[in-house]
Amino acid sequence: MDSQTLVVKIGTSSLTHPQSGDLSLSTLASLVETLTRLRRRGYRPVLVSSGAVGVGCARLGLSDRPRRLATKQAVAAVGQGRLMRVYDDLFTSLQQPIAQILLTRQDFVRRNSYVNAYNTFQELLRLGIVPIVNENDTIATDELKFGDNDTLSALVASLVEADWLFLLTDVDRLYSADPNRDPNAKPISRVGHLNDLDNLEVGNSRSGWGTGGMQTKISAARIATESGVRTVIASGNVPANIEKILAGEELGTHFEPQVKTETARKRWIAHSLIPHGKIYLDSGATIAVCEGGKSLLAAGVVKIDGDFQADDAVTLCDLSDREIGRGVINYNSRDLAKICGVRSEQIPEILGDRARDTVVHRDNLVLLDRGQV
Template sequence: MLQTLVVKIGTSSLTQPANGLLALATIATLVEVLSSLRQRGYRIVLVSSGAVGVGCARLGMTERPRTIALKQAVAAVGQGRLIRIYDDFFTSLQQPIAQVLLTRSDLVQRNSYLNVERTFQQLLQLGVIPIVNENDTVAVDELKFGDNDTLSALVANLVRADWLFLLTDVDRLYSADPRSDPDAQPISRISRIEQLKELQVKIGDRGSRWGTGGMTTKIAAAQIAVGAGVRTVITDGRHPRNLEKILQGEAIGTQFEPQPRPASARKRWIAHGLIPTGTLYLDDGAVKAIRNAGRSLLATGIVRVEGEFQSQEAVLLRDRSGLEIARGIVNYHSTELQQIKGQQSDAIATILGYPGAETVVHRDNLVLS
């Protein structure tokens, strides 16, 4: 069966750190490697940062823009230039590409999510390499991915990828920042996300002066991806040929072992496509029923409601201590839940004055964390 690879390369790998200009040799090598893998039967999606960085260089700016309006204008300048460079390199190897610009709203609405999914599948069937970036020109703050690490993890979930490669400016995950701590220890394999807490990993917030992500966002992206059944690797973006070596079994970078993939496409969308707008805190009985028996959530199991949300929006489900246990689509809005929390289902109609759903979150719309 053909394997699908999502490769994310960050601004720190695409550009020269001193001046933000494109590192053309790195891009050329990456294009050669991806084209070769495509010829060998792999399905490839490239998530590429760099539009803002390229735009800054084109406009002679020495710092990344701070305001949203300026960033969007600079991204508009840089995106066309970036995709042209990719097209020139890929065309020289007879490899067709496509530009796909996404905002978070494209994945929040179920219909648009399915449309995006179908577009990706059609492109991959045609042998095209989609080049994906956030549509910085139109994205608004509340509907932004925030960084391309998160975007790449969500795309990996969307296309049901086998591998997600996060190419960055370090060769793997370390117990501390190796650029400032000589005692930092390399970490080669993570079988459980919880290991990161056990190892007390110290991670930086920023990758470079030209980028938006740091190791924090990469670990968060890995958590999304492995939860969707995608094996994830953090490795050095300056050496793209490592992709081939890793696929051949070499222990390069840090690998995150995947968890079982959710069987339902709808549940993958609930888990990773939606943005939770509220939180429900549950008693021990409800937590046990959901975790161990796969039951729906009833009003009687809710002890606290946080946030304002409408019916059919996504919410987080947490135990009394605040640990996230699941997320799902709720059948009531927050005002109603404040009235019926802790109550038996047969009392709902009397309390609200009208009949409501028996379940607060039905098990078909609920995904364990």
């Protein structure tokens, strides 16, 4: 019996009819049957489902996705209830219990909320329940939104330490160019490293109801693969293909998992926290941090950018403005500006009892692969 954890994200373009925004019940039914079969085989599926705003628009007779935040939140509140009602009816017909989890970006930023979310997911999966996740659009603000459910699904995959992330969309895989515009576009079956796609031309969402596009899926794949999660882009019109992919069939585009960040806390720092500033390191500090595994000291800081507080996340950059890492800082921006380039033994004379041993301790520092997240 398998016990792998799967995160399956399905987009609005797959869940709804493009013209009306009404739910595509045949796709939903196939998805529910697939996840239930996987659950019975011992897999631990988590569903990240878009569609609340689209369903809400259809229910209210709106022809366009709302742009005002307050209207969008109200429409999402209408649609989320309808969407979960449909899911519950379909899963109940197969005697499969489900649970709704609504998350905001802040739930990933706050460490205690992050740990609580992890514990809740683990208990639901232990009990044989399929969690259904969406962004809490009703209360999320523009400043703290995931932006799209591709990003949310990747963060959830990292959080629950998933083995697989399936991004189900309205195309069957990734192509070298937009296949709707370029007849010579070539399918891409496997991606060993996301940097191999730096020159790839990808389009945005063609649906009037969705918020993502292929670029957001590539960004999500980067988050997931750097957390050790194998990621697949595949067609959302045939959810049963998930089982075929798990059985080894070459369907969709597979993104190979990279070396997993060593601890859950460091994965949280790398992908869940939102950086509030930049710290620029001299060449000696860059080598010490990147190659020597050292903490960052004030003596190696050349300049800072941004307004941040102690315990905020910051980006670490070398002198060429290349991002080399992220970390939780021990100083606010005002104090750090006073001690850039200063040796550790001199800091107490400048800051008194606000002096700290390090700017960023190595336990709170994550190195990034060629400056990418």
